[in-house]
């Protein structure tokens with residue numbers, strides 16, 4: 001019997017049904033502009049790999065990207081993204097959402113090349129992270145940008161992998177217990193480090209973020225050096241690196257294709 005994987009789509013559906021507000025969309029938009037600058041989005045082609053709720057595709061459209069495509073392997077994510085776009089995208093510049101796996105070479109080769117390839121927090125959940133990174137890199141035009149965020153490798157990473165596997169094998173009751181157990185720990189951790197646990201950047205909220213973290217499986221991770229070495233070997237230069245603020249969180253890489 002195969003390993004049980006996490007339903008990202010159901011988590012995004014739940015998030016979108018009551019937690020996706022104009023303020024969260026604004027936070028998501030700011031997170032794009034803070035790193036890329038509005039000029040690297042306006043008039044450009046943009047693909048969102050593993051688009052989840054679709055909010056970053058929607059933000060890229062709002063920021064004036066000329067062509068925006070959001071892909072995800074999970075049909076629920078595509079359904080939710082389309083619904084969110086109807087709600088928040090201005091009519092004439094709505095992103096196109098497609099059910100495509102970044103691991104499917106044929107489908108990927110038909111998508112064309114993009115000025116910006118945005119793969120935030122998705123490639124480490126595909127089950128074949130290095131192939132997903134290579135295929136995302138292949139989508140970038142010469143001179144274009146690849147923006148990756150990949151879980152950091154830490155000595156606790158194998159323990160988290162085990163917790164995530166257990167979560168996905170658990171009953172609904174077991175899943176709820178695990179989520180509230182870790183939500184309690186993260187909440188206390190934030191308080192002792194004087195951080196507001198509810199002040200989430202990038203448009204996510206606390207409880208859906210905990211579910212995504214505790215359940216998100218497949219789960220892979222890499223050190224910054226491993227990612228940079230691999231991607232520079234594909235003909236990119238590193239423009240910006242933002243290390244995770246935690247131990248096992250996401251490192252961010254903004255890379256330019258030579």
Ligand SMILES: C[S@@+](CC[C@H](N)C(=O)[O-])C[C@H]1O[C@@H](n2cnc3c(N)ncnc32)[C@H](O)[C@@H]1O
Pocket residue numbers: 008009049050051052053071072073074077100101102103119120121122123125126127212216
């Ligand atoms: C943690 S979510 C990140 C969503 C979004 N990028 C964001 O930053 O909010 C990871 C997403 O990757 C998607 N995903 C997993 N495997 C994939 C694959 N092989 N191809 C495309 N998307 C995939 C999941 O369905 C999920 O929506």
